[in-house]
Amino acid sequence: MSSAFSHDRLVECFAAVFPGLDAAQIRGASADSVEGWDSIALATLVATVEEQFDVTISPDCYADLDSFEAFARKLEEMR
Amino acid sequence: MKLREALQLLNARSSGGAAPYAVHLVTGFEPLHLKTFLAAHLSQCLAAQGDPRTVDVRTGLYGDFGGNWSRAIEEAGTVPVAAVLEWADLHPAMGWREAALSASWDQGEALSEIESRLRAWLILLREAGPGRRFLALPALPLPPWVQRGLDGQSSSFELELRALVAQFARDAARAGARVAASCPTAAWDAGKELSTGFPFTLEFASELAERLARLILPATPKKGIVTDLDRTLWRGVVGDDGPSAVSWDLDRKARVHGWWQQFLASMGKQGVLIGVASKNDREPVEQALARHDLLVPTDSIFPLEVNWGDKAASIRRIAAAWNIGLDSIVFVDDNQLELEEVRQALPEVECILFPADDPAAVAAALFRLRDLFGKESISSDDLLRVATLRQRATVAQELGDIPQAGGGSEERYAALGSRIRLDCRRPPEARVLELINKTNQFNLNGRRWEESCWLAWCRRPEARVALVGYEDRFGPLGNIAAVAAECAGEELHVRSWVMSCRAFSRRIEYSTLHFLLARWPCKRILFDWRRTERNGPMQQALHLLFDELPQDGILEIAPDALRSRLPRQHAFLVNVLDNV
Numbered sequence: 178m179s180s181a182f183s184h185d186r187l188v189e190c191f192a193a194v195f196p197g198l199d200a201a202q203i204r205g206a207s208a209d210s211v212e213g214w215d216s217i218a219l220a221t222l223v224a225t226v227e228e229q230f231d232v233t234i235s236p237d238c239y240a241d242l243d244s245f246e247a248f249a250r251k252l253e254e255m256r
Numbered sequence: 257m258k259l260r261e262a263l264q265l266l267n268a269r270s271s272g273g274a275a276p277y278a279v280h281l282v283t284g285f286e287p288l289h290l291k292t293f294l295a296a297h298l299s300q301c302l303a304a305q306g307d308p309r310t311v312d313v314r315t316g317l318y319g320d321f322g323g324n325w326s327r328a329i330e331e332a333g334t335v336p337v338a339a340v341l342e343w344a345d346l347h348p349a350m351g352w353r354e355a356a357l358s359a360s361w362d363q364g365e366a367l368s369e370i371e372s373r374l375r376a377w378l379i380l381l382r383e384a385g386p387g388r389r390f391l392a393l394p395a396l397p398l399p400p401w402v403q404r405g406l407d408g409q410s411s412s413f414e415l416e417l418r419a420l421v422a423q424f425a426r427d428a429a430r431a432g433a434r435v436a437a438s439c440p441t442a443a444w445d446a447g448k449e450l451s452t453g454f455p456f457t458l459e460f461a462s463e464l465a466e467r468l469a470r471l472i473l474p475a476t477p478k479k480g481i482v483t484d485l486d487r488t489l490w491r492g493v494v495g496d497d498g499p500s501a502v503s504w505d506l507d508r509k510a511r512v513h514g515w516w517q518q519f520l521a522s523m524g525k526q527g528v529l530i531g532v533a534s535k536n537d538r539e540p541v542e543q544a545l546a547r548h549d550l551l552v553p554t555d556s557i558f559p560l561e562v563n564w565g566d567k568a569a570s571i572r573r574i575a576a577a578w579n580i581g582l583d584s585i586v587f588v589d590d591n592q593l594e595l596e597e598v599r600q601a602l603p604e605v606e607c608i609l610f611p612a613d614d615p616a617a618v619a620a621a622l623f624r625l626r627d628l629f630g631k632e633s634i635s636s637d638d639l640l641r642v643a644t645l646r647q648r649a650t651v652a653q654e655l656g657d658i659p660q661a662g663g664g665s666e667e668r669y670a671a672l673g674s675r676i677r678l679d680c681r682r683p684p685e686a687r688v689l690e691l692i693n694k695t696n697q698f699n700l701n702g703r704r705w706e707e708s709c710w711l712a713w714c715r716r717p718e719a720r721v722a723l724v725g726y727e728d729r730f731g732p733l734g735n736i737a738a739v740a741a742e743c744a745g746e747e748l749h750v751r752s753w754v755m756s757c758r759a760f761s762r763r764i765e766y767s768t769l770h771f772l773l774a775r776w777p778c779k780r781i782l783f784d785w786r787r788t789e790r791n792g793p794m795q796q797a798l799h800l801l802f803d804e805l806p807q808d809g810i811l812e813i814a815p816d817a818l819r820s821r822l823p824r825q826h827a828f829l830v831n832v833l834d835n836v
Contacts, residue, residue: 189260190260193259193260193263193264193267194263196263196267217288220288220452220454221259221263221288221289221292224259224289224448224458225259225260225263228258228259228260228458229258229260233447236447236450236451236452239451
């Protein structure tokens with residue numbers, strides 16, 4: 178999985194959960210900057226990412242997944 | 257459906273300003289992805305019905321199934337209520353997430369509590385009266401700490417518990433709820449239940465949501481099956497092996513063909529039309545179909561298209577003989593090439609492979625077919641269908657190709673001996689809504705009514721409904737037409753008017769108007785007219801009544817003007833039922 182490829186697919190996951198954001202906004206998205214980033218949105222993001230990348234993210238990590246970058250880092254770690 | 261696809265589908269929907277389609281989703285767990293999937297599958301069902309509305313899934317409080325159930329049923333009105341019950345909703349000790357098991361846990365007391373709880377929910381359901389309720393039964397595993405037994409044994413507690421739930425489901429179904437069939441997919445995601453409160457795997461959630469959506473917004477059932485013969489209805493090639501050598505029994509390793517015959521027989525009993533499209537010589541086919549050990553009654557098969565032409569042409573002729581649209585037909589064949597040719601030529605026809613060499617795949621195909629033809633109940637009118645189609649062929653032969661606009665010999669119409677019954681009782685028979693919601697060709701506007709809206713409309717004092725029954729010298733056609741109108745002041749406003757295609761060529765539509773004008777006196781008649789892609793026969797009738805094909809909209813005509821344009825009546829009104 179190349180990094181660029183993974184980022185594009187991650188952008189698609191974010192776009193599904195936050196349809197109001199464009200790709201540039203998604204890449205800079207965080208829990209603080211995005212309205213509607215709550216526990217439900219996080220659970221939906223995690224499930225979408227797990228489904229899209231065929232991975233299982235430990236619940237222990239959920240609290241750290243507070244931005245697009247954090248998701249990208251996590252996926253890189255899981256490669 | 258993947259979760260991302262569900263989200264994308266919902267993001268892409270736009271209601272165009274219409275109020276969303278609302279549904280209550282009752283759960284005790286966090287509904288999270290089930291809510292998303294339910295909205296997405298309902299959106300797909302709405303889109304398939306040409307309805308542009310978005311979906312609003314209303315949920316309740318976490319951990320309060322009983323309260324959510326009660327509030328949803330009380331608030332629902334015409335809004336459907338879909339409840340997904342889990343063990344934890346019956347007793348907190350049966351949940352995986354909450355630490356609720358006390359030292360004093362007693363199975364007998366727990367069962368007693370559960371029974372009381374289920375009874376209370378059932379009473380709520382019954383007391384709320386008519387409504388649209390849907391129920392899914394527990395799918396998660398029971399925690400091992402609430403039961404004991406030998407290795408591999410179902411505990412007596414579990415058996416008692418399941419019996420209570422089954423009884424609740426049965427009684428809820430008797431009270432009008434529809435209970436979802438169980439899903440074979442693994443239900444439980446233990447990690448997600450603990451971390452998010454949502455207990456299901458995504459695959460299960462999607463499958464359950466799809467089942468609920470199909471119950472809430474059922475597709476119009478298909479009407480006819482066209483089956484191939486060699487390697488489908490039987491094992492072998494009848495032209496080569498001979499009529500006595502083709503088989504469908506276990507001894508000759510042909511039992512899957514016996515399944516297919518039994519399935520067709522059961523479909524025939526439900527009024528589904530069964531025809532044959534086969535590339536063969538006719539004589540050996542007729543001999544094989546005359547065999548006494550055939551499991552499908554030969555008289556339920558009509559027509560037989562046995563020739564060496566292409567099957568798409570055969571299916572077209574069968575559709576014409578049945579007088580139904582191609583999109584109401586399913587074609588089943590063992591040959592991928594034949595299926596592909598039909599798919600190309602007739603994309604409206606649903607084509608299903610009969611995988612004769614794979615029993616599990618045959619069984620799966622049968623389940624799929626059962627769903628395509630799924631109906632909640634079978635009316636006597638369904639059972640009359642095959643017989644009346646044969647009659648129709650005879651009538652058409654006798655009367656010639658009569659245009660719906662009313663041509664044909666008056667003597668021949670008179671010789672039919674048409675007799676009409678009107679059932680204007682309220683609440684109307686369920687057959688009225690069934691006719692309105694499934695008829696395409698003779699349909700005033702293609703309007704489909706949701707059951708709850710229909711029942712609410714029927715309760716209005718100005719509502720008038722007529723179910724039209726018919727018979728003639730060829731036999732009864734059953735209840736074949738319906739009119740729903742509002743009678744207010746001097747106006748009669750016809751909202752829906754439909755007639756089964758089985759009843760064409762007999763002037764029943766004009767007789768219906770003739771008799772209803774006498775029954776529902778008024779000074780102006782209004783019709784909610786809308787041209788659809790498929791209501792050509794209605795267009796012909798309106799052309800006759802209005803001297804030209806009117807534009808879409810509300811058509812107005814005076815009763816005398818309408819009477820003067822009706823073709824001559826030969827039908828007798830033999831019975832009227834009314835309680836208004």
